[in-house]
Amino acid sequence: MRVLSGIQPSGKLHIGNYFGAMRQHLQLQAEHNCFFFIADYHALTSNPAPDEVAGHTLGVAMDYIALGLDTEKTVFWRQSDVPEVTELTWLLSCVTPMGLLQRCTSYKDKVAQGISPNHGLFAYPVLQAADILIFDSELVPVGADQKQHIEVTRDIAARFNNNYGEVFTMPKDHIIESVAVVPGVDGRKMSKSYGNTIGIFEPETSVKKKIMKIVTDSVPVEEPKDPDKCNVFALLKLVASPDELGEWDSKYRSGGMGYGQAKKRLAELVLDYFRPYRQKRDELEGNIDYVREVLAGGAERARAVAGKTLERARQAVGLRR
Numbered sequence: 001m002r003v004l005s006g007i008q009p010s011g012k013l014h015i016g017n018y019f020g021a022m023r024q025h026l027q028l029q030a031e032h033n034c035f036f037f038i039a040d041y042h043a044l045t046s047n048p049a050p051d052e053v054a055g056h057t058l059g060v061a062m063d064y065i066a067l068g069l070d071t072e073k074t075v076f077w078r079q080s081d082v083p084e085v086t087e088l089t090w091l092l093s094c095v096t097p098m099g100l101l102q103r104c105t106s107y108k109d110k111v112a113q114g115i116s117p118n119h120g121l122f123a124y125p126v127l128q129a130a131d132i133l134i135f136d137s138e139l140v141p142v143g144a145d146q147k148q149h150i151e152v153t154r155d156i157a158a159r160f161n162n163n164y165g166e167v168f169t170m171p172k173d174h175i176i177e178s179v180a181v182v183p184g185v186d187g188r189k190m191s192k193s194y195g196n197t198i199g200i201f202e203p204e205t206s207v208k209k210k211i212m213k214i215v216t217d218s219v220p221v222e223e224p225k226d227p228d229k230c231n232v233f234a235l236l237k238l239v240a241s242p243d244e245l246g247e248w249d250s251k252y253r254s255g256g257m258g259y260g261q262a263k264k265r266l267a268e269l270v271l272d273y274f275r276p277y278r279q280k281r282d283e284l285e286g287n288i289d290y291v292r293e294v295l296a297g298g299a300e301r302a303r304a305v306a307g308k309t310l311e312r313a314r315q316a317v318g319l320r321r
Contacts, residue, residue, distance in 0.1 A: 003032045003174070004137035006039040006079065009056035010046070013063045014197035015270065016182035016190030019238050024176045025141055026068050034074040035135050035302065036064065038295075041079045041086070042128070045121040061291050063200060066281035075305075077298035079131070084306040088130040091313050095159045096126050105148060113193070129153040132171050134306045139174040147173050164316035168309075182238070183231040187215045201281050204271055211235075211267040216259040225259075227252040232262045239269040 005025050013022070028034055040057050048056075057078060069076055079085065101107070104125055111117050132140055132153050140150055150173040157168040181189045184196025191197070198210050214232050219225050227233040227249050236248055248265075251257045284291055314320045 001032050001138040002035065002136060003028050003139045003141065004035045004037075004132055004135055004171075005141050006037045006042070006131060007060060007064075008039045008043045009053065009060045010043050010048070011056060011192045012059060012197075012199050012202070014190055014192070014199050015235075015238070015274075016184070016197065018067065018200055019182050021141070021143065021176060022064070022067060026064075028141065029068075029070050029074050032139070035137065035305075036069065036074055036076050037079050037082075037131070037298075037302070038077070039079050039131070042124060045118065045124055046115060047118075058288065058291060061295055062281055062284040065291065065294065066277045066284055067200075068277075071294050071298075075298050075301045076294060077302045078295050081295065081299035082134075082302050082306050084303060084310045085127070085130045085134050088134050088306075088310050088313060089127045091317060092129055092133070092156050092160060093123065093126050095163060096129075096156050097159075100152060100155060101125060104152060125149065125152045126156065129156045133157055133168045134309045135302070136169040136305070136309060137171045138169060140171050141174040141176050144175055147175065160313075160316075164313075167312050167316045183214075183234050185210050185214050185231075187231050198270070200274055201278055207271060208267045211270065212260070212263050214263060214266075221258040222255055224255040225252045225257070230259075230262075232259060232266055236262065236266055236269070239266070239273045 005021075007017075007022075025034075025036065038057050038060050040053055043053055043056070061076075061078075064076065065071060101122060107117075107122055107124075110121060115121065128149060129152065132150075133156075140153075142149060150171060154170055157170060161167055184190035184194055185198065186194065186196040188194050188196060198207055211232075214235075216230060216232060217225075230252070233248065233252065236245060240248065248262060251262075311320065
């Protein structure tokens with residue numbers, strides 16, 4: 001099946017991004033026809049500095065390739081290199097009711113967080129629908145909290161199809177089997193907006209320092225501890241083997257263990273897990289031209305598909321008769 005997913009280049013990727021979604025996306029390559037893109041148009045809704053957009057876009061591209069994206073099998077491109085998607089966005093906008101956009105919780109949440117509202121932020125679900133529909137996407141992997149995005153896309157597609165005929169494939173959501181929320185160093189969900197992240201490819205010394213600062217409770221060393229309520233243990237679940245995790249569970253519950261021990265082991269495991277990817281990432285840093293070639297080749301392949309879908313939509317609304 002054709003799978004589509006996009007990621008915004010809004011900053012350096014962290015281990016919450018990886019274990020929360022990226023790893024699952026990359027695993028889909030083995031069995032599906034995957035289309036992955038860097039959503040640089042979507043990133044513009046927060047009015048970032050131009051150099052940030054360009055730098056983060058290349059950074060995300062290198063991260064994905066280093067972490068195992070198959071550049072031969074998977075179509076991988078920069079959203080702004082496929083202009084067909086913005087034309088389709090306009091065609092979809094003309095059948096999208098205002099009430100549908102007003103009910104989108106993501107817009108409300110971002111405004112509540114203090115993000116200045118603009119038309120791009122309000123209307124981004126239409127651009128998102130165009131991203132999905134223009135590639136005849138069948139499955140869109142999302143977290144359970146993002147299911148509304150697919151429902152809105154299906155609603156827009158249904159309205160267009162009802163008006164103009166069966167132009168678009170109806171996508172289905174593919175709910176990612178999520179790990180528990182990946183905690184940041186302060187115990188809240190790991191997020192760039194909280195400044196509590198552990199970067200996938202940040203310097204190893206920095207990774208160690210951050211892990212040693214992870215917030216824990218004040219239970220004395222000699223007393224038993226509850227692993228299910230510990231941020232360090234939650235991260236150990238992501239990188240430790242089942243046997244080792246069982247040993248740590250016993251140490252927690254038996255007492256006589258300080259959180260510092262667990263943190264030191266966590267740092268070792270995190271660095272060991274990402275070290276092979278880090279080597280590949282360093283190689284890509286020295287070959288930016290290759291990264292640009294991958295994105296350009298992906299855009300060419302993506303446009304070949306997008307152009308056919310756009311032409312169907314143009315014909316349907318009467319622009320090419």
